[in-house]
Amino acid sequence: MFSFDIHARCSQTSARVATLQTPHGAVQTPVFMPVGTRAAMRAMTPDQVVATGSQIMLSNTYHLALQPGADIVARLGGLHSFMNMPLPILTDSGGFQVFSLPKTITEEGVTFKWKKSGAPFTMTPESSIATQEKLGADIIMAFDECVAYPCERQYAEASVARTTRWETRCLEAKTRDDQALFGIVQGSVWEDLRRRSAEELVPLDFPGYAIGGLSVGEGLEIMDEVLGYTTPHLPKEKPRYLMGVGLPEDLWCGVGHGVDMFDCVIPTRHARGAVLYTFHGKMRVSNNRYRKDRLPPDTTCPCYTCSNFSRAYLNHLFTCDEVTGTTLAAIHNITFLQELMAVIRQSIEDDRFEEAKRAFFSKYGSSFPKDHKHRRPEDDPA
């Protein structure tokens, strides 16, 4: 039901192109997964999500466990049926909320203090897996602790050990064989801790490995460094997933380090703020300079928004707070990232990844370091 077949590799970096098979269809990697936290992409219908060219989406276990509750989703036939989503789905484990929400951590699990109303909410490796089995995504994630950045080394070290114990419990708790359970490597920004985490988790033989604990404020330079010394310790033949990461700079960086999967809420969150991503850089379409602009957001973009609407119309919608503006911006931003991933995949197949990266940033005009070099390919002796 699951497989991961690599069919092209970059000769200068660790980038590769592969097909990830899931019960709901095949996914071409490297892939960007848009996030519908509460079983809905903000201001979009599922058919609009599919039309962006997205191949797989992500939803959040913590939020769904609280509302509507996993039992209701299960009763309605699981997430795919509940939200009418034909694409493969990945659910996170709640581990990221251990970072982002107030909580108390014990060996047993995590008690979250934040909850709209009622009693505190406890999540354990076992309950996370049970919840994710009820939700029924194609790929589910081990329950880990995503530590803050910066973080005391002593704390990170203890956390890595506990995360290994938790992930072991996740494997033991798992009962469904139509879901792939991915492990998550932690270790903050210490090379030996990242290696230790990987070395402890790889023998557990997860079908895929995520790199957690990044995109928590450390910045691209440090992320680049961490990826450089983490990915080589993950199995080459299995998918690698960089969690919570998805800006264009991060995607090129991650792919070069051999990452296959990405997710990020920023493109849809920024859509609400009228920020559009294009191959010529970001634009805030609510800016007065676009008030009379006849052009679409991106003249080369094939999305519904760029095919049918001007910057002036989008400017108008955002100026008068019409939520249709958010819908059109989200459609564009997600399509843009899918187009970008297609460019990246093609560049790897053509073995001109670094060249394509430079060409992209010469137009996109970001602060991505011009002299950035990925480490040597993983196939070389490290």
Place this chain on the structure above:
Amino acid sequence: MFSFDIHARCSQTSARVATLQTPHGAVQTPVFMPVGTRAAMRAMTPDQVVATGSQIMLSNTYHLALQPGADIVARLGGLHSFMNMPLPILTDSGGFQVFSLPKTITEEGVTFKWKKSGAPFTMTPESSIATQEKLGADIIMAFDECVAYPCERQYAEASVARTTRWETRCLEAKTRDDQALFGIVQGSVWEDLRRRSAEELVPLDFPGYAIGGLSVGEGLEIMDEVLGYTTPHLPKEKPRYLMGVGLPEDLWCGVGHGVDMFDCVIPTRHARGAVLYTFHGKMRVSNNRYRKDRLPPDTTCPCYTCSNFSRAYLNHLFTCDEVTGTTLAAIHNITFLQELMAVIRQSIEDDRFEEAKRAFFSKYGSSFPKDHKHRRPEDDPA
């Protein structure tokens, strides 16, 4: 470019079925027109609007004149092009805002005191027509005064006279021949004033006539009465449009009085409040009783929402304030009204309008008076 061909009449009421030809296509009447005040249907894209089976939509001149301004819409090719709307469009004149917003009225026109920022905003018959010509809708409306309910008779009488003068000025101001300018009959709830308004306006030979000043708090019973003594004074061979009216009760009532066109913001406004209209009555899908309900909102509805989603999913979306809920509810509510209009049209063609009305309300369960009888058909001597 414009024509109105009646091809079926009810033998017991004034209901009729007709085809209204416009530059952007034919419209089968009686028709419900959804409202996209600011050149956007709330939380919907134009293709979603088209998919509801809507044949024509409405947009508001007052709001568009303020933002983005008619010149910008004209520069972008007019409303159809600006908002990418293939359907015919009707713009109101700003006359309703004379009722709904703080203002000062003179013979020249109306100065609105409400405006987000800057100087007061004046609208005259001439400026309303100039603005509507720039917006470029298929059907434009004369600038009138929609008086409040209740209203002093003396005021209503003076207002009717002024509205006739204003509408005459509208006709004189009109320059484009690819737009149909409809007149609007006023007169509040006085039979002689309504007749006088109609008798003054009919000789001006507008290609269609609206009944204004209703749905302003007078209630269905009074509206029924006003329609009963107003529509017989309007030309039988021209389209009649009941402004601001569109609840199921109102639609059946209006059609029976020979009204051909309706518009209303309620179905989309209620969608935001999780209120769904169905052939079995209204439901507030955010109610806890729908939390686990596997059924679609309406099992017989062909819309995208009912074809793909459960009440439980909609309940979830509204519970966690996901705007996708508004989108799905609006798609359903507008589709429901288009389905209802199709039922009404078919019943007139089959000459069983009153029977169909009773059958509808026996399921819909509204407070529509059971013994309600429309006046005799307009073709009979009144």
